[in-house]
Amino acid sequence: MTITKKENGKALxxxxxxxxxxxxxxxxxxxxxxxxENADSLVLDFAKLNYISSAGLRVLLSAHKIMSxxxxxxxxxxxxxxxxxxxxxxxxxxxxxx
Amino acid sequence: xxxxxxEARGENVRVLTDWADAELERLECPLKAxxxxxxxxxxxxxxxxxxxxxxxxxxxTVTMDYDAExxxxxxxxxxxxxxxxxxxxxxxxxxxxxxxxxxGGLGIFLVKKTMxxxxxxxxxxxxxxxxxxxxx
Numbered sequence: 758m759t760i761t762k763k764e765n766g767k768a769l770x771x772x773x774x775x776x777x778x779x780x781x782x783x784x785x786x787x788x789x790x791x792x793x794e795n796a797d798s799l800v801l802d803f804a805k806l807n808y809i810s811s812a813g814l815r816v817l818l819s820a821h822k823i824m825s826x827x828x829x830x831x832x833x834x835x836x837x838x839x840x841x842x843x844x845x846x847x848x849x850x851x852x853x854x855x
Numbered sequence: 856x857x858x859x860x861x862e863a864r865g866e867n868v869r870v871l872t873d874w875a876d877a878e879l880e881r882l883e884c885p886l887k888a889x890x891x892x893x894x895x896x897x898x899x900x901x902x903x904x905x906x907x908x909x910x911x912x913x914x915x916t917v918t919m920d921y922d923a924e925x926x927x928x929x930x931x932x933x934x935x936x937x938x939x940x941x942x943x944x945x946x947x948x949x950x951x952x953x954x955x956x957x958x959g960g961l962g963i964f965l966v967k968k969t970m971x972x973x974x975x976x977x978x979x980x981x982x983x984x985x986x987x988x989x990x991x
Contacts, residue, residue, distance in 0.1 A: 776893075778868070778894075778897045779865060779868055779897050779901045780865065780866065780868060780869060807890060808890045808893065808894055810894055810897045810898060810901075810962065810965075811898060811961040811962035811965060812897075812901070812962075814961060815961075818953060818956060821953055822953060822954070825953070837887060838887055838890045838891065838894075841969070842894075842965060845949070845964075845965065845968040845969075846947075846949055846961055846964070846965065847949030847950055847951070850950070851952070851953045851956070
């Protein structure tokens with residue numbers, strides 16, 4: 758998985774490419790752990806993300822909780838496979854997906 | 856039928872998904888079904904790697920098979936760790952708000968939702984879990 762980070766003031770945008778699974782979820786967790794401290798809002802761009810496993814969902818949930826106390830978190834450009842994972846797990850109702 | 860035995864360690868998820876992907880590409884499996892099968896391997900094998908032999912180590916044997924007539928692809932995971940039937944695990948409540956969410960059990964739940972069938976048996980000291988997915 759490749760993580761690409763763009764910071765615009767306190768607006769943080771992170772684009773993911775590849776697979777957010779058991780092996781790669783800790784990489785995103787570490788990145789967010791350091792980056793979210795100075796961020797007011799977060800956009801996760803999933804345009805090039807192939808799929809997400811439960812380990813990835815865990816990281817998204819904790820980021821969502823951190824950001825809901827600030828300017829919020831948005832997930833964009835979700836593909837069909839990731840969308841289905843969000844739908845069956847009820848994450849579609851929790852996350853802001855655009 | 857193809858078979859692979861690996862040590863039940865998290866990093867071998869990639870070895871197994873690469874192995875399955877090569878076979879699924881040969882079978883001209885649609886990309887969506889391939890990704891769902893990869894996801895299932897991630898969830899199931901990670902569980903085996905984390906719990907089956909803890910705190911020790913052991914191995915897992917995975918076989919894959921394809922029935923051209925029914926279009927059904929099957930994956931069977933065998934380990935000789937502690938008996939565990941993931942199908943008996945209660946489904947998580949997916950309607951809870953974020954604050955009340957615990958994430959346990961979501962992995963197995965996802966596999967149940969994306970595969971066409973799952974079977975479990977404990978035989979000769981082995982957990983045998985079979986996943987079935989129609990790919991054509």
